[in-house]
Amino acid sequence: MGFGRGFDSRIPTQTLIDLTNGMLLRYDRNVKVKLSDLKPFASDPKAVDEILKTGDHVVYEYYENVVEGGFIYGVTIIYPGLIGEEYNFTRGHYHLRGDADEIYIGIKGKGLLLMQDKRGDFYSYPIERGYIVYIPGEYAHRTVNIGEEPLIFLYIYPANAGHDYESIKMKGFKKVILRRDGKPILVDNPRYRE
Numbered sequence: 001m002g003f004g005r006g007f008d009s010r011i012p013t014q015t016l017i018d019l020t021n022g023m024l025l026r027y028d029r030n031v032k033v034k035l036s037d038l039k040p041f042a043s044d045p046k047a048v049d050e051i052l053k054t055g056d057h058v059v060y061e062y063y064e065n066v067v068e069g070g071f072i073y074g075v076t077i078i079y080p081g082l083i084g085e086e087y088n089f090t091r092g093h094y095h096l097r098g099d100a101d102e103i104y105i106g107i108k109g110k111g112l113l114l115m116q117d118k119r120g121d122f123y124s125y126p127i128e129r130g131y132i133v134y135i136p137g138e139y140a141h142r143t144v145n146i147g148e149e150p151l152i153f154l155y156i157y158p159a160n161a162g163h164d165y166e167s168i169k170m171k172g173f174k175k176v177i178l179r180r181d182g183k184p185i186l187v188d189n190p191r192y193r194e
Contacts, residue, residue, distance in 0.1 A: 015065065022075045022107045022152035027063040033091065035059050035083065040169045041091045043176045043189050047084025059088050060145075066159055073156040078111065078145040085178040092142030092173055094118075096162025099137045105154040106131040110147030112184070115139040116174050120194075124175070124186060127153055137161070140168060144177045146184040 016025040034056045039048040059081070064074025081088045092114070095102070104113060106128045115123045117139050125133050127143060135141050145151035172192040177184050 013067075017075065017107075017154065019107060022077060022154070024063050024065065024075055026065070027074065028065050030061060030063050032058045032061040038083070038089070038091060041089070041172075042083050043086050043172075043178075043191055044084040047086070051083065059083075060090055068159065070159055071156055072159050072161075073154065075107070075152060075154055076143065078109075078143060078151040080109075080145055080148050080150065082179060085180070087144045087146050087177045087179060087184060089144045089177070090142050091165055092140055092168045094140045094164040094167055095137050095157070096164055097137060097158070097160060100158045100161030101137045102135040102141070102155060102157035102161070104131075104133045104135065104143075106133075107152040107154060109145060109149050109151035111151040111153075112144045112146055112177055112186075114142045114144065114173060114175060114177075120174070122174050127151070140164075140173070142168070142173055144184075146177060 035048060035051060036056050038059055039045050042048050060076060060078040062074050062076040064072055066072050078088055078090065104127055108129055111127045113125050113127045113133050115135060127133055172189050174189060174192050175186050176189045178187055
C-alpha cells in the first residue's frame with residue numbers, strides 16, 4: 001500500500017519488491033495510463049478511436065517512490081495487447097536534464113526499449129527478466145510489450161530529471177513496433193517528424 005509521501009534522502013530506508021509480480025510493498029503514487037491518453041502518441045490514431053468505441057482501458061501503470069533530493073524509483077507494468085497493429089507502449093519522453101541517466105531492470109515479460117536522441121541516433125534493446133538497460137540522459141525512451149503477459153520492469157532515475165512528453169507528442173518516435181505475421185517488427189513511424 002502507498003504512503004503518499006517521499007522518502008528523505010538523508011535517512012537510510014528500504015522497501016520490498018515482489019520479484020514475481022513486480023509489486024512494491026510501499027509506494028508514493030500509482031499512475032494508470034489509459035488508451036485514450038495514448039492517442040496523440042500512437043502511430044494509428046484511428047485504431048485508437050475504433051478500440052475506444054467499446055470502452056477505455058489501462059494500457060500501463062506505474063508504482064513509484066520519490067526519495068526527496070535523490071532518486072525516483074518504481075515499477076512499470078505494461079499490459080499485453082495491440083493498438084491496431086502496434087504493440088502496447090508507454091508514451092515515451094525525454095528528461096529535461098540531459099545529464100539525468102536512467103536504469104531499467106527487467107522483472108517479467110518480454111519487451112523492447114526504444115531510445116532516440118535529438119540528432120537522430122536510434123537504439124532498440126530487449127527488456128526481459130534479468131536484463132539491465134542503461135539509458136543516457138539525452139535519449140528519449142519508450143518501452144513496448146511484445147509478449148503475451150504483462151511486461152514488468154524496475155526503473156531508477158534522478159528525482160530532478162523532469163519529463164518532456166510534449167516533444168514526443170509533437171514529433172513522434174522515429175520507429176514503432178508492429179505485429180506482422182504474428183511477430184514484432186521495427187518499422188518507420190509514419191507520424192514521425194524530424
